[in-house]
Amino acid sequence: MVIRHKVWLASVAMLLLAGAAAFVLIDNNPVNTASPKQTERASSDAPAPSARSGLANSSDKVRLKIVGDSKTLTGDAGEIVLALDIEPGWHVNANPASMEFLIPTVASSSVNGQSLEIPTRYPRGRVSDITLGDTALAVYDDDASIRLLPDEKQTAMLKEAGKLDMTVRVQACSDEGVCLAPADLPLTLNLDDTKTQ
Numbered sequence: 001m002v003i004r005h006k007v008w009l010a011s012v013a014m015l016l017l018a019g020a021a022a023f024v025l026i027d028n029n030p031v032n033t034a035s036p037k038q039t040e041r042a043s044s045d046a047p048a049p050s051a052r053s054g055l056a057n058s059s060d061k062v063r064l065k066i067v068g069d070s071k072t073l074t075g076d077a078g079e080i081v082l083a084l085d086i087e088p089g090w091h092v093n094a095n096p097a098s099m100e101f102l103i104p105t106v107a108s109s110s111v112n113g114q115s116l117e118i119p120t121r122y123p124r125g126r127v128s129d130i131t132l133g134d135t136a137l138a139v140y141d142d143d144a145s146i147r148l149l150p151d152e153k154q155t156a157m158l159k160e161a162g163k164l165d166m167t168v169r170v171q172a173c174s175d176e177g178v179c180l181a182p183a184d185l186p187l188t189l190n191l192d193d194t195k196t197q
Contacts, residue, residue, distance in 0.1 A: 058172035059183035061090045066189055067145060078155065080118075080148040080189060082107060082168060084140055091139040092170040094125025098137045103171040103182050107146050111161045118154055121147040130177055139173075164189045 067081040084105070086092065097104035109116045123145060125138025146168065150158060158164050167186050173179040 055181065057181040057183040058092070058170050059185060061087045061172040061180065062092060062170050062183070062185065064166075064168050064185040064187045066187065078150070080150070080164070080166075082146045082148070082166065082187070084142065084144045084146075084168070084170070086140070086142040086144075086172070088142070089175050090172050091126075091128065091141050091175065092144075092172055094138040094140055095122040098125075098135055099132060102137070103169070105140060105144075105146070105171075106169045107148065108167050108169075109148065110165045110167075111157060111163075116154060116157070116164075119149045119151070121149060128175075130173075130175075158191055162191050164191065 063085040065083050065085055067083050084092065092105050093102045095104040095106060105122065107120050107122075109118045123140065125140060127136050128139045130137045130139075148166070165186070165188050167184045169182060169184050171179060171182040
């Protein structure tokens with residue numbers, strides 16, 4: 001009886017040590033390693049993320065690009081269209097997400113390091129074949145477009161600043177239901193070439 005108890009305690013201790021080692025490993029290899037900001041002209045695609053060490057995350061399967069060009073902001077107000085470039089066989093959660101615990105796709109913007117609350121229009125998600133309980137999940141596929149709709153005051157601020165920093169948070173999942181850790185996809189829109197008509 002005493003030997004069994006000691007074996008059981010040794011097993012619990014080994015499990016605790018293994019868990020602590022996994023925590024340290026994950027903590028030392030952040031899932032969302034910051035990559036250099038992707039600064040691109042509005043008419044070009046963002047480059048593939050640079051090589052990094054650590055665990056895979058959603059930036060390995062999803063990239064962000066701007067559709068159109070910066071001249072869309074030359075009027076009193078315009079729109080900025082961001083498209084998701086998602087690898088075949090993968091998707092991201094729609095906004096709003098189908099269930100409370102799922103991570104929705106969310107766009108955020110800033111100018112000169114200050115958050116800018118630009119009204120954002122998300123596309124309707126496609127109802128997928130993936131279900132959790134009785135709920136079919138709404139997802140975005142490749143080329144889903146997110147529209148940022150700055151008002152006149154925000155457009156003037158953007159023209160003065162000459163650039164807009166944007167980030168889209170996504171969680172990529174395979175069509176088989178395997179999900180990667182979420183990632184923030186950064187992109188900068190340069191407005192230096194924009195001239196008022």
